[in-house]
Amino acid sequence: MKNIPKVAILGNPNCGKTAIFNLLTGLNQKVSNYPGITVEKKVANVSLEKGTLFSLEDYPGTYSLISQSIDEKIVSDNIYTWIREPDSKPDAIIYVADVNNIRRNLYFCTQLLELDIPTILLLNMSDILIDENKFDYIKLKEELNILNVIPFSAATHLGVNALKNVLSDLFDNPTHVINSKMKINNNLLTNMQPLIKIVESVFHVKDDFKNNMSLRFICNPKHIKNISLNEADKNILNKGIDDSVDSVNDDMKILLPTLESDLRYGWIDQILMSCSFKKIKVIERKTKSEKIDDVLTHPWIGPLIFVGILYFIFQSIFSWASIPMDFIDSMVSSFGNQVSNIMPDGLLRDLLVDGIIAGIGGIVIFLPQILLLMFFMTILEDTGYMTRATFMMDKFMRTMGLHGKSVLPIMSGYACAIPGIISTRTIDSWKERLITILILPLISCSARLPVYVLMIGTFIPETYLFNFIGLQGFVMVVMYFLGTITAFILAKIFSHFLSESSNPSFIMELPDYRVPIIKSVIRQVLNKGKLFLVDAGKIIMIISIILWFLVSFPKDSSGNVDIKESYAGNIGQVIEPIIKPLGFDWKIGIALITSFAAREVVVSTLSTIYNIDDDGEGMVNLKEAMLNDMNPETGQNTYTPLIAISLMVFYVYAAQCMATFAVVKSETNGWKWPIFMMVYMTLLAYGMSFIVFQVGRIIGFV
């Protein structure tokens, strides 16, 4: 197969790279106004009008080649690979710059130009270019000696055709380019000679590129550690740095750390001056965003508004989502009944109705809640509000051993821990990032919701406390609260005992407020819903089938099965002694085992158990089945409100999610932290559940 051309999209965070990626690919991918939304590179194939196909890669936003966080390191790693293996270089770079902030955007751009890759500079947001930021962009193209500079707007589609034409010309006539590069004065070059020679031999780079790269290493020797190189190369580079630094006089040494920035910005300012760019003054005039922030990040009104927004979100999730949830519930059971009417009696029908439909139905039902939460989160991110919440919450989060940037992961955690854990990559301090990952699974995710809904709906009476607080809603809030409070307390404890490295800075850009593009928001939400259904659906499908087998066999001589004597029933009875102090019987025991892979499976498991146990046709109502379940020995109810609460508390804490475990392993590079997480959560779940059930019995609850 012929290799198709490769184009990389690079630029600072918040400059609209992902929106441009979406515009060109039509692929529904996350666009956001929150730094670090693209935490991995995304790839898609794009075809131009003439039929030329090329592959487009979207990278996380970065301010510099010197990476501070994991998402930035992804970019820096890729670029160093391009340097060392020129064959892997993209055929072109689309560098996206916020036109109203051109000076800072050019910093990373000029670092990239040194690779001599054909570069197209897109001046994004040209539709909202402020008069005082105007400059001569044709002159800028000459000064940088790059392929093209195009005024662009992802919002109004300005410049899209121009960009496509430039790309198609480039693919037709590949050209070798030499971009402009920063020049270093001779005195400094003489001092850096030992290092320059080594850089030349390690990276096979020439001229200004090798000089500027050497300068970067001298300014920031730690940068070497972050590059994927073999130890021998790292050692000779470090030696070169030491030799060169020794030859620099003492006055100069103090200036070294920021020397690249000083020289580079000096050069950028020169270029901008020749493009008749007015020298930037701090604008005294209040911008619209500042006026909005007078209220939204006000020292005490701001946090109140944030709490109000959170309250509104959760309130609407529980009230609005109940309508589609009831609808889905009745759809699933009538579908199950129809299938059992149509199909002939037999194993296949049992598998379909009691196994698969009951299992899948248990998960589809809480899709509305997930979609709603995702919708609100996306709106908060796309407007730019999320960064403000991060800014306001930093002090509190830090007191609890976390980081301002832990706010977004924790809020995502109410939907699902996994996107939350992935988004911790923007936290540029390892200790706070690790703590955020470790406590995230304690936040009650949407997979716990069906457990809470089932237990509360079945066992907690619909009465009112003090005549106005619904008891059912109150118990639900307590469960969410329990997980959240424990997460913060444990974060504080972990922060006390962990001795991982920590970065005490909190440097974050607050982007201007933007009106979210509704079409893009809806696409993102639907995509996430689809992803959730497919991912969770796969696990549930497999477990449902295995479980159906375990509860349906062995059959006795007349072809019937006593569920207690089935394979699953036997397993449940084996573990019953361990879980009895928590109030659980063997049926819950089976559910605990199956839901080890994913919490929401508990509902489908119980549903399958009761469906098999039921001799009649069609589907049983799980609530009624559990309420009417009598212990044959005592003649009393098998399940009581106290057992229901004990079970919910267990699910607040238990580490029952294989997918989370796998993600924690890959994000922390090893088994240590996922195992630690699993152990502490399981102990916590058993301990808390034990206390609830035993204390509850002593003080006389049933």
Add this chain to the structure above:
Amino acid sequence: MKNLYNMRQNQVGNVTGIDSRLNSKIRLAEMGVMQGVDIRLIKKTPMGGPVEIKINNYYLTLRKEDAMLIYLDILES
């Protein structure tokens, strides 16, 4: 000469020096926070929380301990 954290809200200062003990001095320099640049203090969060500044044309957050290591001459408007 004042440090950034001691500035009043909406005061503008010209950076005269950055203490070499500042942890993220390289990242800040890459983002344009360096000698000679003008900075406006937009707001402080309560109880010693982070501050928001305006530099060039954009807004940046900094924690108190970093802000205290950036020295400026106040520009009277």
